[in-house]
Amino acid sequence: MTDVSYQDQPHEAEASLGDYFALMKPRVMSLVVFTALVGLLAAPVSVNPVIAFASILFVAIGAGASGALNMWWDADIDAVMKRTAKRPIPGGKVTADEAKALGIALSGLSVMMLALSANLLAAGLLAFTIFFYAVVYSMWLKRSTPQNIVIGGAAGAFPPVIGWVIATGSMSVEAWLMFALIFMWTPPHFWALALFMKSDYDDAGVPMLTVTHGRRATRVHILAYTVLLVALAVGTAFTAIGGPVYLVVAVVLNAMFLKGAYDIWRRDEDAALADGYAVEKSFFKLSLLYLFLHFGAILVEAVLPAAWGIWT
Amino acid sequence: MSLHTEHELHKRRKGRNVGVGLLLGGFVVLVLALTVAKVTSGDFELPRIEEGQ
Numbered sequence: 001m002t003d004v005s006y007q008d009q010p011h012e013a014e015a016s017l018g019d020y021f022a023l024m025k026p027r028v029m030s031l032v033v034f035t036a037l038v039g040l041l042a043a044p045v046s047v048n049p050v051i052a053f054a055s056i057l058f059v060a061i062g063a064g065a066s067g068a069l070n071m072w073w074d075a076d077i078d079a080v081m082k083r084t085a086k087r088p089i090p091g092g093k094v095t096a097d098e099a100k101a102l103g104i105a106l107s108g109l110s111v112m113m114l115a116l117s118a119n120l121l122a123a124g125l126l127a128f129t130i131f132f133y134a135v136v137y138s139m140w141l142k143r144s145t146p147q148n149i150v151i152g153g154a155a156g157a158f159p160p161v162i163g164w165v166i167a168t169g170s171m172s173v174e175a176w177l178m179f180a181l182i183f184m185w186t187p188p189h190f191w192a193l194a195l196f197m198k199s200d201y202d203d204a205g206v207p208m209l210t211v212t213h214g215r216r217a218t219r220v221h222i223l224a225y226t227v228l229l230v231a232l233a234v235g236t237a238f239t240a241i242g243g244p245v246y247l248v249v250a251v252v253l254n255a256m257f258l259k260g261a262y263d264i265w266r267r268d269e270d271a272a273l274a275d276g277y278a279v280e281k282s283f284f285k286l287s288l289l290y291l292f293l294h295f296g297a298i299l300v301e302a303v304l305p306a307a308w309g310i311w312t
Numbered sequence: 313m314s315l316h317t318e319h320e321l322h323k324r325r326k327g328r329n330v331g332v333g334l335l336l337g338g339f340v341v342l343v344l345a346l347t348v349a350k351v352t353s354g355d356f357e358l359p360r361i362e363e364g365q
Contacts, residue, residue, distance in 0.1 A: 016324050017331035050349035054342055117346055 019093040023071050023102060024064025031291075032063040032159045038295045039163025039178055042241050042302040047167050055118040055166045059159060062110035062126045066155070069103035069134035072096050074142070077204035083197060103134070118166040125165055129158040143205070146212040153186030154179075160295070174241045181236065181294060184229040188222045188261060189287040195219070195264070196277035196284070219265045222283075226261035230254040233294060245304075246297040253290050260286055 036059045040052055047055075071078065071089055079090035088094040107130050115123035137152035145151075160178035165171060194201055194210045195218060201208040209218045233254050237247035260283040272280060 014321060014324060015328075017328045048349050048353050050345050051353075054346050057342070 015088065015094045015098070019088045020098075020102060022088050023068040023094060023099050024061075024106075025067030025070075026064075028067055028156075029060050029063050031156075033060045034292070035178070035182065035295055036060075036159035036163035036166075038299045038302070039160030039175060040167050041163075042160075042174065042178070042298050043164045043167035044240075045167045051117055052166070055114060055122070056163070058110045058114040058117060059126060059162055059166075061106050062114070062130055063159070065103045065106035065110055066130040066133040067103075068099050068106065069130075070138045072099040072103060073134070073138045075099075077143075077206060080204045081197075081200040083200055107134075114166075119169045121169060121171075122162050122165040125158060125162045129155055129162070132158075144207065146207050146209045148207070149190045149209075150187050153183050153190075156186060157182035174239060177232075177236050177239060177241060178295075178298070180232055181229075182291065184225060184232055185287065185291055187225045188229065189284065189291075191218050191222050191225075192264065192280050192284040192287065195272070196280045215269055219267075223261045223265040226258055230258050241298050241301060243301040245300045246294075249293050249297040253293055256286060257283075257290055 033056055036056055040047060040056065071087055074084075075087075075089040075096050078084035078087050084090070089096050089099055107127075111123050111127045111130070114126050133152070133155035137148065137155055141148040141152055157179045160182070161171065161175045164175035164178070191209055194208045195215060202211050209221060234247075234250050236242050237250050242250075260279070263279045264283055267279065
């Protein structure tokens with residue numbers, strides 16, 4: 001692979017190891033590692049630390065592989081959008097074929113190794129997640145329906161389920177609750193981004209809700225999904241993966257999140273333009289903290305069971 | 313034929329080769345550690361040695 005690329009590319013464009021790493025979407029990978037680890041530790045079964053470490057690593061590699069496949073497929077629209085124009089392929093550092101080869105090779109490696117380190121069900125789920133993100137979302141939904149983010153969000157929601165299955169070898173309601181949290185969180189998160197990235201998706205011809213149904217409809221959708229998410233997130237406090245720490249975190253964060261969604265819904269484009277989309281941008285930042293702290297709280301509830309033993 | 317000066321490209325190639333080497337070495341160590349973990353623990357649990365045996 002590399003020998004061919006040496007001949008194909010001008011020397012200035014030769015990729016470094018970091019460029020290949022960037023293909024794997026390291027920021028998305030870090031979220032995948034964190035949520036999968038929480039899923040693994042929240043499960044009521046202890047896992048050998050070496051097996052746990054290796055399994056989470058293979059999940060991360062699988063996520064990276066699907067990121068590389070996404071970059072291969074989306075190289076044309078990445079070049080058009082400001083936010084993604086500097087990614088390795090549109091930036092001229094890595095060829096699309098190299099990204100495809102890396103994605104396919106790492107997909108196979110990660111699934112095979114997860115089957116060996118954990119179990120077949122976890123490996124099957126990882127394979128399905130890679131397929132869902134690379135094929136169902138990237139190749140099919142993203143360019144064909146404004147519901148792309150809603151359905152595609154499932155791909156990002158699988159890691160805690162995989163973590164749970166690594167530990168237990170089976171699925172349960174708690175695992176799907178964590179799935180639902182990320183699944184319901186994804187649309188408002190990305191729609192807020194679509195509101196303040198303005199023309200990006202328009203230019204690329206991606207049918208985001210802002211493009212197909214307008215910005216007013218997007219604001220309504222953000223509020224509607226947030227209301228559903230709030231009910232789900234707070235309700236999770238009263239399940240086996242919840243507890244008092246989670247409840248406090250969830251009540252505070254969901255109050256803030258609901259207020260943010262309400263503010264987005266209440267105002268129009270003129271008001272948003274006047275302050276440079278300040279409300280939408282702060283909602284987007286809050287959404288990152290929101291997910292991180294919810295899963296952090298689930299983790300606290302999982303690793304400090306003795307301290308909160310009275311809560312069941 | 314010999315290169316007298318080291319081009320920036322060579323540094324980058326060397327960096328990439330060393331990186332790939334380290335990754336492969338790490339993978340070998342990981343597989344070894346996994347193997348040890350698998351053969352010394354039964355089904356994700358430490359082996360329980362029954363007393364008196």
